[in-house]
Amino acid sequence: MESVNIESIAADPVVPDWSRINLPKAWPDLLQLNTPQDRKKLFKLLFSSRQRVRLPEDMPGANGVPNYMLQEFHHLPNGYYSEQFTKGYSIWFDRVMLGHMKKARTRVSRELNSCASVLDVGCGHGALAATLKREGRADVWGIDPSPYLLKLAAASHPDIPFILGTAENTGFSDNRFDGIAISFLLHEIPPKYADLALQEFHRILKPGGLIAITEPSPKQMYSSWLRMLFEFGVEGVYFKWFANRVYEPFVDAWHKKEILEWFRAFGFELLQDSDAMPVRYIVVRKL
Numbered sequence: 001m002e003s004v005n006i007e008s009i010a011a012d013p014v015v016p017d018w019s020r021i022n023l024p025k026a027w028p029d030l031l032q033l034n035t036p037q038d039r040k041k042l043f044k045l046l047f048s049s050r051q052r053v054r055l056p057e058d059m060p061g062a063n064g065v066p067n068y069m070l071q072e073f074h075h076l077p078n079g080y081y082s083e084q085f086t087k088g089y090s091i092w093f094d095r096v097m098l099g100h101m102k103k104a105r106t107r108v109s110r111e112l113n114s115c116a117s118v119l120d121v122g123c124g125h126g127a128l129a130a131t132l133k134r135e136g137r138a139d140v141w142g143i144d145p146s147p148y149l150l151k152l153a154a155a156s157h158p159d160i161p162f163i164l165g166t167a168e169n170t171g172f173s174d175n176r177f178d179g180i181a182i183s184f185l186l187h188e189i190p191p192k193y194a195d196l197a198l199q200e201f202h203r204i205l206k207p208g209g210l211i212a213i214t215e216p217s218p219k220q221m222y223s224s225w226l227r228m229l230f231e232f233g234v235e236g237v238y239f240k241w242f243a244n245r246v247y248e249p250f251v252d253a254w255h256k257k258e259i260l261e262w263f264r265a266f267g268f269e270l271l272q273d274s275d276a277m278p279v280r281y282i283v284v285r286k287l
Contacts, residue, residue: 050075065145109128111281112212120140120141181212189254217277
């Protein structure tokens with residue numbers, strides 16, 4: 001692994017002390033799920049049309065949340081902005097992915113083996129950042145626009161700095177990182193902002209820096225039910241059902257992107273594009 005640049009570290013964003021921050025209750029946190037009335041209300045919410053996220057006014061970072069994030073991704077009530085449901089999401093996502101995310105985190109870490117400094121963009125509850133840290137990197141950061149997810153991440157992984165921010169506005173200095181890790185993020189960003197994010201990644205990566213990416217495979221989105229059954233068995237049918245069930249407003253635009261040309265246009269070389277099922281693996285290098 002390469003050495004860490006001390007001057008770059010001196011210019012890093014300030015890390016909040018998440019243990020001392022009491023986050024405001026979002027409206028889903030006010031539901032009393034031990035009562036039949038609120039359980040019925042939750043059931044209706046889960047199967048109704050998606051609503052715009054309502055951020056608590058005194059939530060840290062509320063002014064910096066882009067409009068595209070105000071979506072109820074994955075049918076989560078209020079999206080990634082509630083204590084109760086982000087905690088449940090952090091527990092259940094790995095389970096509904098049938099163990100594939102743990103394998104994906106290991107592979108991403110392996111692809112970034114030469115990188116001493118890594119930023120996990122869209123880090124969520126910090127599982128990928130923790131894998132990167134556990135495998136010997138001294139300089140690992142996580143960034144996410146949800147303080148609810150970041151508070152969970154910091155509680156579980158206190159040795160990793162977690163900060164508020166977006167993929168298109170990280171707040172780090174130029175040429176700061178050897179590598180960037182991305183897990184299931186780019187398909188949740190509309191094309192205009194994905195372009196801005198790629199510009200930002202190019203800015204904060206050192207020359208020759210790597211980005212290791214995992215995203216949902218298009219196979220479970222577009223292949224027929226019969227083909228998924230024949231190629232992948234019951235698991236293939238399950239992931240096709242899952243892909244067509246969860247709310248992902250920008251996933252179609254992501255799957256239709258010509259990524260070779262896209263990365264090249266922003267100064268990256270495509271090293272790998274492995275379309276497995278249910279996870280697609282992409283590795284690019286800054287030119």
